[in-house]
Amino acid sequence: MIVDVATFVGTYPYRHVPRTSPESLLGEMDRIGIEEAWVGHLPSFLYKDPAPGSAELLEMLEKGGGRLRPTPTINPGLPGWRRDLDAAAEAKAPAVRVYPMHQQLDPVGASMRELLVAAGQAKLAALFTVRFEDVRQRQPLDAVPDFPPSAVRALARIDDDVRILVTHAGKGFIEEVHFGLTPGEAQRVLWDISWLWGPPENELTNLVGTIGEDRFAFGTGMPLRIPDAVPAKLELAGFSSEVRTAIESENVSRWLQW
């Protein structure tokens, strides 16, 4: 079983991206062999109020037959954000997406801390996207800085119940967070492998060796990225079936046990 923790439906505001419907997502999941996907509403990262986007997300995912799990977007800078969090919990979301850089919030400010604690109490992970695209290729108006590793370290230290899933992080980012936390704090953070390269540099293999296979999850970034890159790097890494299963599904299941 493969669980893809980083997928989207809906359009991307900065360039044309094909196949953004739930049906297309399911088709690609079938092609790759992905059983379940955590799905965000792509345009919501730019919405002043993401709540209507989350409502649209839930409606779109009704076609998923239970395979598409919502990851609604929350803006903790808005009044009443706790209602949005409650709605996410009611929709059985495994995580909520937060974009402090796009929402122009202090990534380690009071509102973010309150959200992380509240999400943990509600048994919801907080999902952060370091970047949607490489800085070299962004649309000129897309000048928002990457989500910084210092913020992950600070947020991971807040509370035992905090769970932080980080997608699109590179090797250096992961290393400076992991080794900048106590072993207990580091257990609160899970990383998708979408931005780690395989051979010949073998970043993924090296990281599995240094920080452990239990810290990683399968995330593709569909439809912004073609999904084939993630199984390809797992295959080329030559991991044992146990390690591969851990990354493909078991780590995220175990990590969500509070």
Add this chain to the structure above:
Amino acid sequence: MSAEKLIDVHAHFYTARSGRGDWRTVNEARIAAGDQMGITAHVASILGTWGGSSPTYFPSPADVSHGNQAMLELTRAYPGLVFGYCVVNPNYQEHAMVELAKRLDEGMIGVKVAASRRANDALLDPITAYAAERGVPILHHVWQHRRHEWPGQEASDAVELMELAGRHPDAKFLLAHIGGGGDWSHSLRAVRDVANVWVDLSGSGVDGGMLEAVLDTVGPSRMVWGCDVTMGTGMAKLRYLESLGLPPSDVSRIKSGNALDLFPSGVFGQ
């Protein structure tokens, strides 16, 4: 491993002077991953000393020669599997021309021009004309839509490469790593009608819609497969292309057929 040829037109190797202790391990990892993927030919270059004793994109003549010599030795260590591009720095014109003639005579099969000088600069003309005369393609490093100067290189974008290609219709160019960072859609607009430029699919970028856009713009007859420094993304793009329902002959052209036509006849054992 598939019996069909799979030619990686954009590979790199390192040497003891590349400023990294793991250079040999990385070289061996490329060969091993290539075996896994079914790569039958790595067409590769070594960019001087990769910053060891002169900058990667502004290599000194001595470092250019060092890298080319090391590359040639790798082709001899892996005969029939590893092939070499001759790297040149156009700012050292005399050295570039001597190096080019020497290395092609010694068995290199293409020219690698990185980012020491803009592609549309007149200093590129003698190099290009000589490559055309010798019947070898030029793999030209491209920053997909260079909106401003970036440190460490005098990168060219596709518009500048198309100027050079327009001045040399008999030369054959590979526009490097369409997935290598930058705005690939800008490059595709520039390359659409320039028949002597092929699009190298390599690079870490695996953007949704990119491969479809390349297909729509230049078609399978001007697409060549490659990896550059991230082989997993090369494998992913190959699998994705195979999933698009293209005729097998089109997939075959991208995997090897176009490269077989671009490089000197017979070098890949065809």
